[in-house]
Amino acid sequence: MKAITFAAFGDADVLELTDVAAPQVRPTDLLVRVYAAGVNRADLTHRTGGYGHPNFGDSLIIGLEIAGEVIEKGSAVTGYEIGDRVMGVVGGGAYAELARIDYRMAMPIPAELDYVHAAAIPEVFVTAHEAMMHLARLKAGDSVLIHAAAGGVGSAAVQLAYATGATVYATTEGSKISRVEHLGADVAIDYKAEDFAEVIASKTNGRGVDAIIDFVGEPYFARNIASLANGGRLVQVGILGGGGNVALKLEDILYRHLQIIGTVMKSRTQPEKHAMIKRFREHWLDRFEGGGSLEPVVDSTYPLSRAADAHRKMESAQNVGKIILTMQPQDLV
Numbered sequence: 097m098k099a100i101t102f103a104a105f106g107d108a109d110v111l112e113l114t115d116v117a118a119p120q121v122r123p124t125d126l127l128v129r130v131y132a133a134g135v136n137r138a139d140l141t142h143r144t145g146g147y148g149h150p151n152f153g154d155s156l157i158i159g160l161e162i163a164g165e166v167i168e169k170g171s172a173v174t175g176y177e178i179g180d181r182v183m184g185v186v187g188g189g190a191y192a193e194l195a196r197i198d199y200r201m202a203m204p205i206p207a208e209l210d211y212v213h214a215a216a217i218p219e220v221f222v223t224a225h226e227a228m229m230h231l232a233r234l235k236a237g238d239s240v241l242i243h244a245a246a247g248g249v250g251s252a253a254v255q256l257a258y259a260t261g262a263t264v265y266a267t268t269e270g271s272k273i274s275r276v277e278h279l280g281a282d283v284a285i286d287y288k289a290e291d292f293a294e295v296i297a298s299k300t301n302g303r304g305v306d307a308i309i310d311f312v313g314e315p316y317f318a319r320n321i322a323s324l325a326n327g328g329r330l331v332q333v334g335i336l337g338g339g340g341n342v343a344l345k346l347e348d349i350l351y352r353h354l355q356i357i358g359t360v361m362k363s364r365t366q367p368e369k370h371a372m373i374k375r376f377r378e379h380w381l382d383r384f385e386g387g388g389s390l391e392p393v394v395d396s397t398y399p400l401s402r403a404a405d406a407h408r409k410m411e412s413a414q415n416v417g418k419i420i421l422t423m424q425p426q427d428l429v
Contacts, residue, residue, distance in 0.1 A: 099157050099192035100403045105145030108404040108411070111158075119155065119189060119196040126176055126199050127168035132215035132397075133190040134161040135406050135419040136248065137334065138362060142188075143407065159190025162197065163205060163214035164423075173199045181205040183214040185222065185361070185373065191403055193423055200370040203377050206384040209392070216248075216392035216418035217384070218373075223333065223361060224253035224309075225376040229260070231357050232307035232329040236261030239305040241296060241323060243312055245281060246272040246416045249333060251393045253309050254279040256380070259389045265305060267292050275416045279393070293319035304328060312337040321348055329355045393417025399426070 097118050102110040121127045139158050141147060163183040166176055176182065176199055184202035189195045205214040227249075228234050228242075240257050244250040245266035257264045258280025266281035273284040283299055285292045296305060304325035310316055313335030320330050321344065348354060361369065383390040395415035398406040399422055406419050 097193040098400065100159070100400060101157065102143060105143065108143070108407040110143065111404045111407065113401045113403075116157070116192070118194050121168050121170050121196055123170040123172035124198050124200070125170045125196040126166050126173060126182065126202055128162055128164040128182060128195050128197055128202075129167050130162045130164040130190065130193060130195050130423050131211035132163045132423065133159050133195075133400075133421045134215045134219055134248070135403075135410055135421060136160050136219055137336070137410070139191075140407060140410060154187025155189030155195075157189045157192050157195075159186070159188065159192070159195075159421075161185050161215060161219040162190045162195050163211040164195070167194075169199070175199065176202065181211075181214070183218050185218045185369070191400065191421060198366070198370075201373055203373065203381060206381065208386065209384060212397055212420050212422065213392045213394060215420050216394050219361075220248040220252040220418065221256070221380065221390075221392075222372055222376045223249050223359075224256050225380060226361070226372050227309050227331045227333050227359055228253050228256060228307065229379070230372075230375060231359055232309065232331050234260055234262055234307050238307060239263040239265065239300065239325075240307040240309065241265040241267070241292070241305045241320075242281075243267045243287075243292075243308070243310045243316065244334075244336070245276045245279075245284070247311070248393075248418045249311065250309075251276070251279055251417050254281050255390050259383065262306075265292075265296060265299070272416050291319070292316075293323050296323040300325070307331065309333060311335075314338040314340045314342055317342040317344075321354065324352070324354055327353045329357060332356065332358045333360075395419055397422050399424075 099116045166180045182202045246268045264281045267285045267287040270286040276284045311334035315337040395417045397420045
């Protein structure tokens with residue numbers, strides 16, 4: 097089968113379309129003919145050696161989320177049949193014609209969605225739900241600040257917060273503000289032109305917000321703490337801006353009853369990942385059906401053979417929503 101591989105860590109040019117062996121199906125696996133795969137920040141970290149090893153846990157092939165058709169299933173699989181359209185999160189192996197996925201990490205594709213839009217759901221919406229709904233316990237009437245709101249997880253989080261009935265504050269570049277507002281942000285903040293902590297203080301009359309979902313890390317940490325209301329929850333989903341040491345007054349945590357929570361899907365145990373998928377599926381999957389309130393946001397598509405260009409696009413930080421690789425026959429040459 098055709099797949100994207102790389103012989104050494106490096107820039108996007110190391111990605112190559114090559115011939116590799118098809119994955120072996122284990123008892124709990126579905127074998128999926130992949131028609132679309134999402135590109136994620138973790139893929140860039142993988143490619144550049146940020147994880148320190150060439151595999152992503154379950155495969156030497158890069159990529160974490162797929163959408164396609166089941167062509168084989170393991171002996172222990174329940175709930176899926178040959179020919180089913182599925183999407184889900186894999187432990188590597190997405191940038192390929194065929195991928196195996198633990199059936200408990202798969203979800204049926206809503207009938208009205210094509211493969212490209214289905215591939216824009218699993219990683220980002222599951223991560224957004226886990227961070228904001230499960231860990232930050234966001235509910236109707238709460239307020240939330242979502243950083244990097246035009247990105248994959250950020251754009252999903254804005255939609256979930258809006259659908260929950262929360263007041264949504266969101267940071268993004270000025271050129272992307274209208275798109276973020278369209279997704280459901282009540283107040284979109286141009287982080288290059290405004291200090292988000294000052295905006296939050298002004299808009300909330302000094303109270304702060306109930307939850308913050310952050311992907312940036314150290315440069316935002318102090319202002320995030322200042323922007324939380326008493327009892328507020330900061331969920332750290334990424335450290336795109338750096339993961340260095342931060343200063344923190346324990347009195348703030350103690351007397352303001354704050355919570356700081358970290359979450360990364362990659363380092364979760366397999367049962368924990370199964371539970372994350374189940375929580376998202378039960379709460380939200382039907383909201384993608386029949387004109388529901390949620391929509392996967394696709395910025396652009398690239399054929400699998402142009403995976404390097406897709407990575408460059410993500411590195412430019414110009415995307416709004418997901419970048420998707422496609423695996424139609426013409427995309428595999």
